[in-house]
Amino acid sequence: MxxxxxxxxxxxxxxxxxxxxxxxxxxxxxxxxxxxxxxxTRDVEQVGALIELARGTRDRLTPVLTGMDKAAPVDGTTGTVPTAAELAGWREVVTAEVKRYEQTPSAGNGVNVARTSMRAAVEQLALAVGAFESAVAASDPLRGRLVGLAAEQRTTALRTWSAAALQLDVIGIDAGKGHVHVQLPSGAGTAPIDSEPEGSGTR
Incomplete structure (x- = not known):
């Protein structure tokens, strides 16, 4: 047994x-x-959502950057002092953009890098607005130094966004969305937009 x-x-x-x-x-x-x-599948969805967010940010920030360029021209020439109404408008726009990037949904590394860089860019631009606000309230020579600081912060924001836009272009292609161009009006040190048509180059 x-x-x-x-x-x-x-x-x-x-x-x-x-x-x-x-x-x-x-x-x-x-x-x-x-x-x-x-x-x-999740990453493709997150890429699509980030593309739409970035396009909206580009469209909303472009008028702000145009105004900043008049106050502190990228070429280094003397600008015009922004009005209180202009500053209030800039503050309203950039504050809203900062809030749009507060949440970070779960996603892959590529999406996280792009989104985090975009958030850093809009936060840096908010600092630039603060420097412009301080400059308007100050007298020379402090005003000139604060305008210079605001210009540097704006340039840093543009460079950071430029790197994020390149990353979004890459992950957009990988996700089957094709080329995505969300670059902001550029300054020194930003990466140029490629010549590929929007939406082309899908895999």
Whole structure:
């Protein structure tokens, strides 16, 4: 009887091992593939959402940057002092943009890098607005130094956004969205827009 029991137990063990070899790895591989597909689907959705957000930000910030260029021209020439109404308008726009980037949905590294850089850019631009506000309230020579500081902060914001826009272009292609051009009016040190048509280059 004991021999029969031992044989039965050994048979179960062998069946378990064989079953693990034949079905375990396949089931694990299948689950991994499912998770990877879910991640890809999520990233495609997040890329699409970020593209729409970035396009809106570009359109809303362009008038602000145009006004800033009049106050502190990119070429270094003397600008015109912005009015209180202009400053209030800039503050309203950039504050709203900062809030739009406060939330960071779960996404892949490519999306996270682009979104984080865009958030840093709009936060830097908010600092530039603050420097312009301080400059208007100050007298020379402090006013001139504050305008110079505001111009530097604006340039840093533009460079940061430029890098984020390039990243978004890359992940947009990978996500099947094609080329995405969300660059802001540029200053020194920003990356130029490529010559590819918007939406082309899908994979």
């Amino acid at each position: 004991s021999v029969v029991v031992v044989a039965f137990v050994l048979g179960l063990a062998v069946a378990f091992v064989v079953g693990s070899w034949t079905s375990g790895p396949d089931a694990t591989t299948q689950r991994i593939a499912e998770l990877e597909q879910e991640e890809r």
